[in-house]
């Protein structure tokens with residue numbers, strides 16, 4: 191297998207955006223190609239999108255993007271793997287380059303979710319769930335996170351305050367990220383303790399409340415991947431994709447043996463670390479899939495950064511803060527950068543690329559060399575993890 | 583009322599729900615079906631306020647129930663104050679209205695004498 195490098199990256203701002211899905215994809219793609227500034231033909235275009243068919247009455251998104259960018263006759267596909275579509279697109283482009291079939295590939299992830307109402311967006315994401323055993327009951331993704339949180343909190347002594355600490359930290363980080371959807375400082379008092387907190391922060395699916403959940407966002411993110419031959423000519427520092435891991439789990443959540451475990455996260459992380467030949471303790475910065483606050487805590491343990499049941503303790507001590515021992519979600523994470531589902535896995539890689547090129551401005555993690563991302567599909571039934579390495 | 587079916591693998595006797603074409607334990611493809619019923623212990627639950635399309639209640643309550651042999655299922659909770667660990671009776675009932683048509687599914691109600 192050949193080495194694969196990230197030679198360019200960009201993203202649109204996340205939030206409620208004007209224009210259509212293709213406009214967002216076009217903006218991110220153009221930004222990444224300009225950032226790469228490489229005068230060679232793009233041979234493969236991999237577009238991550240979960241719901242254009244449902245949300246935007248649009249199909250063939252990959253082909254449409256090639257046309258917008260006049261990249262013909264580049265090979266193109268649209269890749270759908272739920273909220274892990276972005277990770278999957280990066281992985282497939284990696285395969286293309288590592289195999290030797292392609293030298294230069296464009297990966298773009300995007301979603302336009304605010305074209306529909308909140309009920310429709312909730313229903314759209316819920317179509318991921320098992321059709322007969324979950325969906326018909328009105329089970330939503332927050333509902334699964336809530337049932338998981340109830341057990342996790344009981345078993346490990348995680349309190350509402352710990353969940354709020356994840357939200358507060360990620361909102362703070364997002365204030366340093368001009369691309370983030372949510373630009374709002376929140377306090378423990380305001381979302382939990384003051385009498386009006388129940389109005390500001392109502393229950394979504396008990397025990398989870400509004401500020402435990404990511405927003406519904408529009409946005410796109412893109413990376414340009416290249417073989418060593420091309421990367422050696424790049425003007426910017428290159429970031430190497432050192433490890434990739436992916437694992438699946440049961441479709442119906444109730445079939446998992448341990449309901450407080452995210453097994454696919456653990457297995458995908460281990461694969462990524464083994465491939466990269468590094469350990470969790472070597473990681474300088476991580477982007478985790480905090481669609482719900484409880485997931486950041488649980489994933490930080492399954493990935494091996496903290497002992498099982500101790501993630502909330504590390505959080506409380508500030509270890510996961512921007513200048514802590516193990517900074518998590520400097521971008522603001524899904525919680526505050528936002529979660530345009532098809533874009534997220536790519537946006538995580540974009541943030542890590544900026545971090546490893548030391549271009550992250552006020553949210554830069556000092557001296558970051560190794561980055562890790564976790565992109566969580568379904569309620570953990572398809573997970574992708576990446577280990578990225580900056581130039582020494 | 584239509585019952586919800588579970589499946590017993592004829593080779594390894596593992597009970598599964600929902601249906602898999604291949605047994606998750608042994609890979610067998612020969613199953614006998616049975617009606618899910620009897621009693622479960624409530625493993626976890628949530629009250630959902632931000633509802634999906636087609637749900638017009640103020641909230642719905644869902645939970646995962648565990649049968650004695652460890653088989654589990656998600657169902658609608660017909661209990662005012664659910665508590666983890668409580669014993670519940672499995673019945674079939676309407677879980678959703680889809681274009682005016684009732685959809686049947688698993689419901690958990692307070693077990694008599696529990």
Ligand SMILES: [Zn+2]
Nearest residue numbers: 591594605608
């Ligand atoms: Zn079997």
